[in-house]
Amino acid sequence: MAARKSVKKTNVSGDELKQFYREMLLIRRFEEKAGQLYGMGLIGGFCHLYIGQEAVVVGLEAAAEEGDKRITSYRDHGHMLACGMDPGGVMAELTGREGGLSKGKGGSMHMFSKEKHFYGGHGIVGAQVPLGAGLAFADKYQENGRVTFTYFGDGAANQGQVYETFNMAALWDLPVVFVIENNQYAMGTAQARSTSTPDIYTRGEAFGIPGEAVDGMNVLSVKEAGERAVAHCRSGKGPYILEVKTYRYRGHSMSDPAKYRTREEVQKMRSERDPIEQVRDMLLDGKHASEDDLKVIDKEIKDIVNDAADFSRNSPEPALEELWTDIYA
Amino acid sequence: MATEILMPALSPTMEEGTLAKWLVKEGDTVNSGDILAEIETDKATMEFEAVDEGVVGKILIAEGTEGVKVNTPIALLAEEGEDLSALEAAPAADAGAEAAPAAVEAPAPVAAVAAAPAAPETDTSPDWPEGTEVVQTTVREALRDAMAEEMRGDDAVFLMGEEVAEYQGAYKISQGLLEEFGSKRVIDTPITEHGFAGIATGAAFGGLRPIVEFMTFNFAMQAIDHIINSAAKTLYMSGGQMGAPMVFRGPNGAAARVAAQHSQDYAAWYMQIPGLKVAMPYSASDAKGLLKSAIRDNNPVIFLENEILYGRSFDVPKMDDFTVPFGKARIWREGTDVTIVSFGIGMQYALEAADKLAEEGISAEVIDLRTLRPMDLPSVIKSVMKTNRLVTVEEGWPQGSVGSYIASEVMQQAFDYLDAPVVTCTGKDVPMPYAANLEKHALVTTDEVIAAVKQVTYR
Numbered sequence: 001m002a003a004r005k006s007v008k009k010t011n012v013s014g015d016e017l018k019q020f021y022r023e024m025l026l027i028r029r030f031e032e033k034a035g036q037l038y039g040m041g042l043i044g045g046f047c048h049l050y051i052g053q054e055a056v057v058v059g060l061e062a063a064a065e066e067g068d069k070r071i072t073s074y075r076d077h078g079h080m081l082a083c084g085m086d087p088g089g090v091m092a093e094l095t096g097r098e099g100g101l102s103k104g105k106g107g108s109m110h111m112f113s114k115e116k117h118f119y120g121g122h123g124i125v126g127a128q129v130p131l132g133a134g135l136a137f138a139d140k141y142q143e144n145g146r147v148t149f150t151y152f153g154d155g156a157a158n159q160g161q162v163y164e165t166f167n168m169a170a171l172w173d174l175p176v177v178f179v180i181e182n183n184q185y186a187m188g189t190a191q192a193r194s195t196s197t198p199d200i201y202t203r204g205e206a207f208g209i210p211g212e213a214v215d216g217m218n219v220l221s222v223k224e225a226g227e228r229a230v231a232h233c234r235s236g237k238g239p240y241i242l243e244v245k246t247y248r249y250r251g252h253s254m255s256d257p258a259k260y261r262t263r264e265e266v267q268k269m270r271s272e273r274d275p276i277e278q279v280r281d282m283l284l285d286g287k288h289a290s291e292d293d294l295k296v297i298d299k300e301i302k303d304i305v306n307d308a309a310d311f312s313r314n315s316p317e318p319a320l321e322e323l324w325t326d327i328y329a
Numbered sequence: 330m331a332t333e334i335l336m337p338a339l340s341p342t343m344e345e346g347t348l349a350k351w352l353v354k355e356g357d358t359v360n361s362g363d364i365l366a367e368i369e370t371d372k373a374t375m376e377f378e379a380v381d382e383g384v385v386g387k388i389l390i391a392e393g394t395e396g397v398k399v400n401t402p403i404a405l406l407a408e409e410g411e412d413l414s415a416l417e418a419a420p421a422a423d424a425g426a427e428a429a430p431a432a433v434e435a436p437a438p439v440a441a442v443a444a445a446p447a448a449p450e451t452d453t454s455p456d457w458p459e460g461t462e463v464v465q466t467t468v469r470e471a472l473r474d475a476m477a478e479e480m481r482g483d484d485a486v487f488l489m490g491e492e493v494a495e496y497q498g499a500y501k502i503s504q505g506l507l508e509e510f511g512s513k514r515v516i517d518t519p520i521t522e523h524g525f526a527g528i529a530t531g532a533a534f535g536g537l538r539p540i541v542e543f544m545t546f547n548f549a550m551q552a553i554d555h556i557i558n559s560a561a562k563t564l565y566m567s568g569g570q571m572g573a574p575m576v577f578r579g580p581n582g583a584a585a586r587v588a589a590q591h592s593q594d595y596a597a598w599y600m601q602i603p604g605l606k607v608a609m610p611y612s613a614s615d616a617k618g619l620l621k622s623a624i625r626d627n628n629p630v631i632f633l634e635n636e637i638l639y640g641r642s643f644d645v646p647k648m649d650d651f652t653v654p655f656g657k658a659r660i661w662r663e664g665t666d667v668t669i670v671s672f673g674i675g676m677q678y679a680l681e682a683a684d685k686l687a688e689e690g691i692s693a694e695v696i697d698l699r700t701l702r703p704m705d706l707p708s709v710i711k712s713v714m715k716t717n718r719l720v721t722v723e724e725g726w727p728q729g730s731v732g733s734y735i736a737s738e739v740m741q742q743a744f745d746y747l748d749a750p751v752v753t754c755t756g757k758d759v760p761m762p763y764a765a766n767l768e769k770h771a772l773v774t775t776d777e778v779i780a781a782v783k784q785v786t787y788r
Contacts, residue, residue: 041338130526142537168524259373329564
């Protein structure tokens with residue numbers, strides 16, 4: 001995979017690059033703010049940040065069409081922002097407030113949006129994989145031409161239900177893109193210590209599911225791969241696997257000191273492969289934007305995130321009656 | 330304006346920590362993501378990163394300081410060009426005040442139960458209008474008819490499970506459905522309970538109304554994470570945005586001579602879960618009427634059948650659309666001396682015992698709960714207020730049984746009406762043995778129900 005300065009030239013438009021820059025920066029700044037609010041005690045429990053992995057969801061959302069579905073694990077803030085869910089609603093859910101997307105009852109790991117076709121936010125490692133195939137099953141049953149992006153990590157890739165799902169998804173030609181976000185660590189266990197084969201995407205071969213590895217630090221590579229996968233699924237050929245090689249800069253959750261890797265390893269990734277810096281360089285080198293243009297975007301994003309944080313602090317805690325609602329439909 | 334850097338909470342339980350080491354000094358320029366300090370929590374030493382960019386103005390807490398409370402200002406960050414000397418008199422932090430929302434007062438306990446309630450209102454209407462023609466039907470046929478009728482009425486309803494299609498059902502419950510509805514809606518799955526329970530739950534999120542057949546509920550233990558964590562909890566976790574309208578059904582409890590791993594009653598397990606509904610019918614009319622209600626319900630329903638009852642015939646009304654509501658018990662037999670409460674195959678022992686007790690002049694009222702969640706406790710309490718004595722009957726194990734829940738509720742709601750302690754008849758507290766004689770003793774028996782009734786009636 002290419003180092004930062006040698007990114008291949010593409011014919012991507014300046015507007016599109018700016019959009020990628022904006023969307024990835026929103027996730028980055030949102031997550032930094034979430035970390036800050038966590039440190040202040042405003043966010044409790046588990047909080048898994050997406051910093052470093054921004055290119056994965058932003059690239060794949062660029063390959064999606066209106067009506068396509070997405071489902072992921074508990075590291076879900078980036079996915080929600082990338083599919084257009086309101087940053088204030090997400091942040092207010094993190095602070096457990098009435099204005100949160102789940103009215104404060106789901107928290108960081110359990111958020112949903114019917115409107116944006118986002119089906120969670122699941123706290124049990126690997127559970128979202130059959131659920132995502134089930135969404136695709138419903139789409140196929142309803143013959144609506146939709147595709148489901150089912151995200152899971154290199155850790156979840158060792159759950160048995162993933163392979164039960166691969167089998168049925170292939171057997172029934174379900175229109176599902178399995179996106180393995182390989183950030184190289186299953187909590188604190190490096191991939192080499194948890195996974196018998198280095199290339200997880202090849203595990204679909206046993207079920208006849210095509211797959212490929214993708215540079216997950218390069219949003220353009222992710223988008224291109226996403227388009228191939230979606231075209232495959234939408235044409236009725238069944239599931240497709242993308243193993244997107246990425247990296248999380250922060251610990252597994254807020255309380256993870258990340259002693260299982262060196263500071264140099266993280267710094268090297270940040271300085272050489274950062275997905276946002278790559279797009280920033282493309283914008284500047286390609287004369288699509290000036291430093292001042294980017295400062296304007298930076299300011300816009302900062303304002304959005306600050307507004308979200310303000311909303312999440314000012315929204316009241318849920319009314320006590322909420323304890324007893326939404327148990328039965 | 331200077332920004333205060335506060336002592337962070339680095340774990341869900343951290344209240345204070347040690348500022349082990351500063352990695353920046355006053356005057357340093359920092360960017361978002363730079364590591365400012367190392368902080369020791371009760372669990373680990375963590376690196377603390379900068380969120381904002383700026384110049385480190387003042388370090389307020391020296392390295393090595395122990396017991397620094399979360400949210401205490403530890404440094405001041407100045408914007409570029411800001412006068413550092415002005416930072417001396419920085420205002421005290423007020424962030425701590427808002428950090429932990431004040432503990433809310435607990436809600437008042439739900440309607441504290443008075444000792445002597447008025448007899449509760451209960452629905453005692455008959456299940457079908459008087460004079461309706463009835464047809465002797467097996468439980469097996471009743472279940473099939475219920476699924477077929479609902480599948481005719483709603484294209485979103487489909488059946489999936491092992492051997493449900495071409496084999497016509499391992500217990501022949503789905504006989505004829507493949508022929509009528511085709512392979513799109515009657516789907517043979519591989520033997521992969523965890524996976525297909527998850528796929529079905531996802532399909533329910535996606536707008537379908539799946540019926541999942543487990544060949545037996547013993548195998549649903551492989552799938553229980555999806556039943557509980559995915560299907561039952563999503564409506565709540567999504568703030569009401571989406572849930573799982575679906576049915577998980579199949580035979581539950583002991584069959585005959587299949588031993589420990591294939592003979593377990595899960596009634597008490599599933600009954601505990603908020604977000605699930607649980608039905609456990611005894612008769613064919615209840616099997617049909619409740620299954621139709623279950624398929625129409627917008628919540629996940631656990632539908633516990635029984636292999637031994639599949640071949641049993643009962644009257645089923647000949648009606649275009651016969652349903653039985655959830656949460657309405659059926660009084661099979663009225664009586665005055667004792668109330669016997671049961672459900673599912675337990676009803677067989679309850680009714681046999683009542684017949685024999687009648688010969689001895691003991692009048693038993695027999696109530697079939699039919700659904701365990703919601704549970705028609707008012708009908709039980711109303712009956713106990715009349716008979717003053719209660720026996721519960723089930724095949725499941727004693728500890729944490731359905732009967733223990735009923736006994737505790739009756740004690741709390743109608744203590745003054747009880748003339749004897751409640752007796753709960755259950756299966757024995759052992760894995761199911763294979764040997765015929767041992768198996769018979771492991772199950773609850775009619776004789777034990779009779780003995781329990783005599784115990785509570787002091788005969």
